[in-house]
Amino acid sequence: MNARGDATWLNWTQYADHGPNESVLGHVAGRRVLELGSGSGSNLAHLVTLGAVGLGVDVAPAREAVARERWGDLEGLEFRTAEAAAFLSETDEAFDVVLSVFGAVWFIDPETLLPLIRARMTSGGILAFSHLPAGSRSPRSGKEGTRHDHSPGVWERLLADHGFADVSVSVIDPPEGEAVGTMLVRAAAV
Template identity: 70%
Template sequence: MTLAESWDQYAVGSKPRRATNTKGETSWLNWTQYPDHGPDESVLGPVAGRAVLELGSGSGNNLAHLVMLGAAGVGVDVAPAREGRAREQWGHLSGLEFRTAEATAFLRVTSRSFDVVLSIFGAVWFVDPLTLLPLIRSRMTTGGILAFSHLPPGSQAPRPGKAGMRHDHTPEEWSRMLENHGFGNVSATVLPPPEGQSAGTMLVTSVAV
């Protein structure tokens, strides 16, 4: 089974997001694996008028929320089923595009620059950072924000494939790699889980320098 087929199979079997969150909102951004938990889009700073790229955009919910706040968004996902679902739900929004592509392949061919790049349990967790980080930096404007989240090292994988497919790193390791590939002002922390849960969430932010 190819990588795209594996993710497509996962996408087809995944449950759709709730229609509203506990605040009654119909769109929102969630960095963690738990509903209504953790920080919101403020992690990215103001997004209105900014070009945003999401690597591993899934069904497009997080990116659509940013577009509704005034961003121009491009979502890239390796699973064709994800693009279909995202277009079905969010295709009516202007300034929002979805592409089916592997992250490094997209970054190598696109000529566009982005002010914000994010990955929520997405490509940054599954692609070799020594390959991916330079490609991301090459498509970012200076001063742009890169932010991503995934499970901390040693946590059970909630995504297709073996644990060896993931690129688990400590906050210190992420900080060092980002600083070596054109990023500064790195913040890498593990968010504590809600009560009754055991696994936290790694959240990393940095600035393209």
């Protein structure tokens, strides 16, 4: 249950109700939040019920339709169908928080995406994203594209090179009985 008593959640990992909560992002009330790869909208809806103003961007029109059906009546929440890099290149909106849970940051070349994200963030804003740890599965090409499974050190360098500081990278252990953890990365825009 969130602050309003609604059954919403934020899952950084691939396992329901496992790992840290929204506190990774700091205080979200009154902040403009962008989720890149918002899927069904559940993570972003949770943040909006805590007082954030949220925009979810997903490349799949079907995902936007599901998100609108599920969360469309939630004030302060909007969904759009767009490819993340194209959206960031075309918008003039600024965001205090950008998150991506197994989303765009994992699938788009960071040399392309990170400068676009940083350009749309307010100073001191938070970028947080999660994906499988490097080496936990082989990169895949084709219809889904290549996944950018970088090591913690590579993510630290990439983020620093593109205007982020206070970078923290951790691997969340999987729950008992599961084999693969989740890499969680957090950085502040400077």
